[in-house]
Amino acid sequence: MTLKPLMETTRFHDLLCDGKLTRRDAHRVMATYGIGTLTVHTLGGSALAQEADDEHPIFFTWGGYDEPEFMVHYTAKYGREPNYNFFASEDEAFAKMWGGYEPHVTYPCGPSLKLWFDAGLLAPIETDRLSNWPDVMQVFKDVPHSVVDGVRVYVPEDWGQTSMVIRTDLAPEYADPANQTWEALWNEKYSGRLSISNHAYEAFAIAALVLGITPWDMNEAERIQCEDLLRKQMPLNRGLESSFTERGQAVAAGELIIAVSDNGLVAELAAHAEGTGFEFAWATPREGALTWHCGLCIHPAAIKDGFYEKAHEIIDSFISPEAGAYEIGNWYYGHSNVNSYEGFDEELLNSIGQTSKVVDFLATAQFQQTMNEPVVLANRW
CATH class of the missing domain: 3.40.190.10 (Periplasmic binding protein-like II)
Known part of the structure; x- marks a missing residue:
């Protein structure tokens, strides 16, 4: 069997605009077609509302992750959001960074971690700078390739199955x-x-x-x-x-x-x-x-360009219970912060393939x- 295109691009655009694709489906389709600019115009929530600012780091991520609800803590501290740039697939992101592009914070998923680390694209993350780190579930702290030679290089944020x-x-x-x-x-x-x-x-x-x-x-x-x-x-x-x-x-x-x-x-x-x-x-x-999981990494350029502290603030904002509750309730993805599930009715969580007993639920997970x-x-x- 040969791989075939997932759908015609015009149909993809219609489904995306009508909200009939999950974001994961959208990412897959865009990766197939090499569509990157669509993420800014169709999925972006706030990136178009602010000009780039050299005083803030570049967050290189999937489309949609610029929605302001993810960056509440960062915005409260610095008065605005970071700069955003988007990719449609991790292959595209890797190729761009391997070619010399230097963002400050990135958003890969589990299967890419070893490749990105071996290519020198991941800098150490100091978890004592992250106020929400203690509430990240241990099962996510232990995912493969998140710690290399005793140094953490990845903080998981969302997941699904x-x-x-x-x-x-x-x-x-x-x-x-x-x-x-x-x-x-x-x-x-x-x-x-x-x-x-x-x-x-x-x-x-x-x-x-x-x-x-x-x-x-x-x-x-x-x-x-x-x-x-x-x-x-x-x-x-x-x-x-x-x-x-x-x-x-x-x-x-x-x-x-x-x-x-x-x-x-x-x-x-x-x-x-x-x-x-x-x-x-x-x-x-x-x-x-x-079980797939995605999260945040710091690019070595954050240290070189003086954005190491703000890079940690981006991560801390994303793993906050407020950001997690927004993602669970609006995107139907799971979140790594156990406190994100507080306040959700169990029936509602079950209806979207989630549960408040998330630690037990993930006990048999096969992390990709x-x-x-x-x-x-x-x-x-």
Whole structure:
């Protein structure tokens, strides 16, 4: 199977403007098409409202992370927000910095950390400068590659999961969480009404978990095992729906019974279910859900340019409980600060694939890391 474009760019723009894509979907689509400027004009909340100021650091990040609610503490201290620049994919961000661009604070996700550190793009972070650091959950403090040789280079901020949405009224055997497993994607009983991820790294990771293989450091023999297992699964799919909207509509209509998605789909399905009364579950597979996380790093240029203190202030603002509550309530992403969940009704959190018992919830999480030979996986997909 060859990788195909996720959707036409005009359709992408319409869905984005209508709010029908999760931000993670938007990031994926923009990465596919190399769209960077759209982030400023479509997702940006405050970057267009202020001029660049040489007295403030440059925050190089995904579109949307310039919304003022993330920077309340920084703004209260300095009277304005930092300067912003945006990327549409981490590959784009890496290439730009590798080519000499020097921002002061960046926003990578877990799988990029080792690459960025090895390239000399990450400076030490002093956690005693971060007032909100004690409230960051330990599970996030311990994510791979966040500390190198005893030096912290990454502070996690948000997270989400890739799992399955299951129409439990149509597949009642999976209503009990104890029975929820990635193996459901190979259940021939539901042939033609399944949909695995259309991303190679996720599909291979799911197959690896089913086989009891650690996804992130597979050898060639293990990759072949996963490839063989995926070859058995592919004929069972209705299709590999590429957009958030398509997946949601297909599950709501019963055309899909089990579909891989991130937790942003849960709120969309809950809205559909209110009108039609169907039942679904956000699965907690016994092998562990794939859990992504993203966060903040300081570029060495922050030290050179005298922005080291303000770089820490940006990080501290992002990991504040206020910023976290905003992201949970408006973006439906999780947050690394445990206090961010206070005040949220459990039913509301469940409706968006979250929970107030977040520490227990993450106990079986499979945090995504860089996979061995990602190009090989993509070519075999």
